[in-house]
Amino acid sequence: MELVLKNVKKKDFPLLKSLAKSLGFEIVKEEKPYNPEFVKEILAASKEVREGKGIRMTMEELKELCK
DSSP states (O other): OOOOOOOTTTTTTTHHHHHHTTTTOOOOOOOOOHHHHHHHHHHHHHHHHHTTSSSOOOOOHHHHHHH
């Protein structure tokens, strides 16, 4: 059986970890990294905005664009 704990507070993790260890459970921490291509696109877009290549829009323009 697999048990997943979410939203565990940092202060509670050592207690849960020691409890699991004393009961013979295995603790596996899974990292789910972002897609590297997605990260590359986001960083490039951020750089363009810093360089002034972004477009300023009012809320009305944005709402019109999303219709």
